[in-house]
Amino acid sequence: MHSPRDVRSRWSFRMASWKYDRTPANHMKSVTVQGVLSRAFPSLALAGLTALAGTAFPDIAEAACFNVTRAIAITGSSTAEGQPDEGETITCDATAPNPFTYGVIATTGQDYITVTIGAGAIINALGSGVLLDDYANAVNNGTITTTSLNGFGMSKQYMGELTNNGTIETSGQTAHGMRSLGGFGFLTNTGTVSVSGLNAYGVLAGVNETVVNSGTISATGDGGNGVYMLGGTVLTNTETGVITSTLATGVLGAGSRYTVSNAGIITGGNGTAISLAGGVNTINVTGGTITGDVLTGAGVDTLNWTGAGTIAGEIHLNDGDDVANLTNLTKTTVQPTTLLDGGLGTDALTLTNVQTAQPERFINWESISLLSGSQLTMGGDLTLGDSATETGTLTIDSTSSVVASGGSYAISPSVAGTAVGVTNAGLIDLDAGGTSVGDRLTINGNYIGSDGELRLNTTLGNDSSATDMLVVTGDTAGSTLVDVVNVNGTGAVTTEGIRIISVDGASDGSFTLLGDYEFEGDPAVVGGAYAYRLYKGGVSTPNDGDWYLRSTVSAVEPEPEPEPEPGNPEPEPEEPGEELPLYQPGVPVYEAYPQLLLGLNGLPTLQQRVGNRYWSHAGNVMVAEGADPVGSPYASPQEAGVLIENNGIWGRVEGVHTSMAPRFSTSRTDYDFNTFRMQAGLDGLFVENENGKLIGGLTVHYVHGKARTRSIYGDGEISTDGYGFGGTLTWYGENGFYLDGQAQATWYDSDLESTLAGFDLTSGNNGFGYALSLESGKRIMLNEQWSVTPQAQLVYSNVDFDSFNDVFDAEVSLNRGDSLQGRLGLSLDRQNSWYNDRGLIDRTYVYGIANLYYEFLDGTKVDVSGASFTSRNDRFWGGIGLGGSYNWNNDKYSLYGEGSINTSLANFGDSYAYKGTVGFRVKW
Known part of the structure; x- marks a missing residue:
């Protein structure tokens, strides 16, 4: 170190050599220096010192780089005046001469030197632009250009800091742009570093250096790496940072224990973007693009790839117990990486919220973990372990999935004969929303x-x-849990x-099984008309350990012997314990559905509809002609004749409870239903002659039905509302004969529900029905009050409903929905009439009736995804009923009703119906 006295003496020498000239010509140039005054007093500022250029001051004439400490211009090589000694400060600016042809070069062993190259300053040096020793700091805000062998742009040794905010260009062999060999220093580039010489590096960093690049580093010569590191270096390439090598490696580490963090661009011209020769390295990727392979040496290396960034090449972490953590990456982000190789060792790959495909890119990993919503799509096979460890494990957490659709894939050990381990807490998906069937995932372990x-x-x-x-x-x-997705399956046994x-x-x-519903406590999945449960073991190989879907159930009790279908062989009843098809829970409901509609679509008898309108004998009392109406004797029946009521407005309500145990049911379904009906009509006289009257009418009606189905396949409910209208035409003969015709049409709206499954099968299903009836009878008088009426009725009813796809996507349609029922009846009647206290006639008609019914057709049939389901009730029924009519005030008003009970005669009491109707008519 120089003493203060030395410095003063040197100042005195320089001042003595100046020849100051105040002439205007000598004011052409000036140098302004701000810095320390002396190496002995680094804190003493020299401000406002201005040296005027001119021929009288040759040492500082045309000075661009100035030794602030000694207030002298740099004029030559490292031995020339002005070149820095220890602790001195050099400032270069754009003052002429600019470009400056000398570099700032410190003598070996001269430390603590500070160099600042200002904006606009240009150094075109034959050697290095800035060449300093230990503890040096240099900042380039201008331009440094070198052309010679080892002509470094900026260089220092131990510690200190190099900062480039401007431009550095070198073209000589091994002429590195920024060079720090001693270690433990800082290199920062926000500008441009461009080198083109043989084996010239954009940045050469020594041991344990810290390099931060947010500018551009480019090496274009043979063997020229973008950044070359000697060991322990921490390199950060920010979002704006670009590191490229045209013919060599983007980032090359010759030692070990590196930390490379990239959010910008790193490109290797020789196919390698990052190569870290030693082990114990950490690579952090948070964005940007890495083009070329990423290589690490033997040792415990770590790759942290988070959020963004692409690596267009292969990643080889090589030998050692390496760790790779991929976090928050999309399939597009990972796609350019063709290989991620853990190398030999016990290596762990963790994917956290990562979507990626083609697992064949992941090799030599002993542990792969999918976490936090990760998805691994099997575009190929996944191999676990390496040649030494032989196998590995795959772990899927509760939020993650492995997708293996569209082909056959395997998860296998690296050495055949060993076993992988797969632990699944998430999803193994062979469906993936597609329709391909026949995919395979083989776990070789x-x-x-x-x-x-x-x-x-x-x-x-x-x-x-x-x-x-x-x-x-x-x-x-x-x-x-097993989720079976049915793809176009219509079901079968x-x-x-x-x-x-x-x-x-x-x-x-x-x-x-993740079922659509539960049957007998087991989950079941629906395919068309059938349901499937999952069983371990085959029927013939119960101990094979495999898992099967089966659509059968054991019969609990035999069905009654079924009737044959027309043209079909005689069906056999099931035996107890026999395997039956397992039908889905909607089938019993669908099978009973048209039966309910037929029940709602039926037509009443004449008496049920309008009550009694034919009065004779005791039912048609009349005061004899000329007699006093009060207390007078009545006319004889012959004189009184017959009264046939004609014009009237009427309304009635009807309630029916029906319980059915069909003679044959494909789905072994019984059902009950309740019916409520309101009907109103307007009747009027069409024709009248001596033989009788023809009365026509129009009707409207509303009907509501609620059915409950019972089956071994599950119970259900049907709720139906119907609205419609009709017409009637009735002939009443004077001799007691009648002929009644009815026609009606009804539109239905139905909701179908499975009680077992606990949800709606379909809602708002539309239906339509029509019915025709022809009834005839004749009243035969036994005496003045009693009569019998033999009668017959034939009713044809037809219903239909819109085809629909149920909640299980099964197609449901009606195959057959009509009925032709005949009735033979005989009623025993008693009628009476009298004058009330107002002198008006009141009448009563009561009867008891017995009926026999016969169904001529073969029941209903519903198709469910191609499978047919028939419901056929007992053909032969019988029933009895009581009814009557009460008219008062000369037939102004009439109240009528009937109650009946019907039952199957083939299986007495198994199927039955209770019915009641009440009506009211007003004459007009």
Whole structure:
């Protein structure tokens, strides 16, 4: 170190050599210096010192770089005047000469030097632009250009800091742009560093240096790396940072223990973007683009790839117990990375909220974990472990999934004969929203379900149905939910079942179907008209450990011997314990649906509709002609004749409870339904002659039905509302004969529900029905009051409903929905009439009736996804009823009603119906 006295003496020498000239010509140039005055007094500022240029001051004439400490211009090489000694400060500006042809070069061993190259300053040096020793700090805000061998742009040794905010260009061999060899220093680039010489690096960083690049570093010569590091270096390439090598490596580390963080662009011209030779390295990627391979050496290396950024190349972490953490990455982000290689060792790959495909890119990993919503799509096979460890594990957490649709894929160990381990707490998805069927995922090892899920596509049908499959060559354990997605399956009866899970080893795992509903406590999934449950073991191979979907159930009790379908062989009743098809819970409801509509679509008898309108004998009392109406004798029946009521407005209500145990039901369904009906009509006289009267009428009606179905396949409910109108035409003969015709049309709206499944099967289903009736009878008088009326009625009813797809996507349509029922009846009647206290006639007509019914057609049939379901009730029924009419005030008003009970005669009491109707008519 120089003493203060030395400095003063040097100042004195320089001042003595100046020849100051005040002439205007000598004011052409000036140098302004701000910095320390002396190396001995670094805190003493020199401000406002201005040296005037001119021929009288040759040492500082045309000075661009100025030794602030000694207030002298730099005029030559490192031995020339002005070049810095220890602790001195150099400032270069744009003052002429600019460009400056000398570099700022410190003598070896001269430390603590500070160099600032101002904006606009240009150094075109034959050697290095800035060449300093230890503890030096240099800032370039201008331009440094070098052309010679080892002509560095900026260089220092131990510690200190180099900062480039401007431009550095070198073209010589091994002429590095920014160079720091001593270690433990800082290199910062916000500007441009461009090198083109042989083996010239954009930045050369020594041991334990810190490099921050937010500008551009470019190396274009042979062997020219963008950044070259000697070991322990921490490199940060920010979002605006660009590091490129045209013919070599973007970032090359010759030692070990590096930390490279990238959010910008790193490109390697030789195919390698980052190469860190030693181990114990950390690479952090948070954005930007890395073009080329990423390589690390042997040792424990860590890759942290978070949020963004692409790596267009292969990643090789090589030997050692390496760790790769990929976080918050999309499939598009990961796609350019063609290989992620853990190398030899016990390596762990963790994907956290990462969506990626093509698992064949992940090799030599002993542990792969999918966490926090990650999705790994199997575009190829996944191999776990390396040649030394031989195998590995795959762990899927509760939020993550492995997608294996569209082909056959495997998860295998790296060495055949060993077993991988797959633990699933999330989802293994062979469906992925697609319609492909026949996909396979083979786990060549062991599978553990940790309350995870397996989803696969199956065309639900018979044993040979196409299906996705999980194949486990080892053992299974734990619990897994199985979600079966039906793809265009219409269902069928199975025998062995549809195998969806194959287990070669110990089948100790529990697989539970994620069903559409539960049947007998077991989840079941619906395919068309059928339901499938999941069973372990085949029917003929109960100990094979595989898992099957089967659509059968054991019969509990035999059905009554069924009647044959027309043209079909005689069906056989099921035996107890026999396997029956397992139908889905909607089938019993669908089968009973047209039966309910037919029940709502029926037509009443004449008496039920309008009551008695034919009065004779005692029912038609009349005061004899000329007699006093009060207390006078009545006319004889011959004189009184017959009264046939004609014009009237009427309304009635009807309630029916029906319980049906059909003679034959494909789905073994019984049902009850309640019916409420309101009907109103307007009758008027059309024709009258000596033989009788023809009365016509118009009717409107509303009907509501509520049915409950019961079946081994599940109970259900149907709620139906109907609205319609009709017409009637009745001939009443004077001799007691009548002929009644009815026609009506009804529009229905129905909701169908499965009680077992607990949800609606369909809502607002539209239907239509029409009915025609022809009834005839004749009243035969036994005496003045009593008579019998034999009668016959034939009713044809036809219903239909709109086809629909139910909640299980099964197609439901009506195949047959009509009825032709005949009735033979005989009523015993008693009629009477009298004058009331107002002198008006009141009448009564009461009767008891017995009926026989016969159904001529073959019941109803519903098709569910191609399977037909028939419901046919007993053909032969009988019934009895009581009814009557009460008219008063000369037939101004009439109240009528009937109650009846009907039952099947083939199986007495199994099927029955209670019915009651009450009506009121007003004459007009």
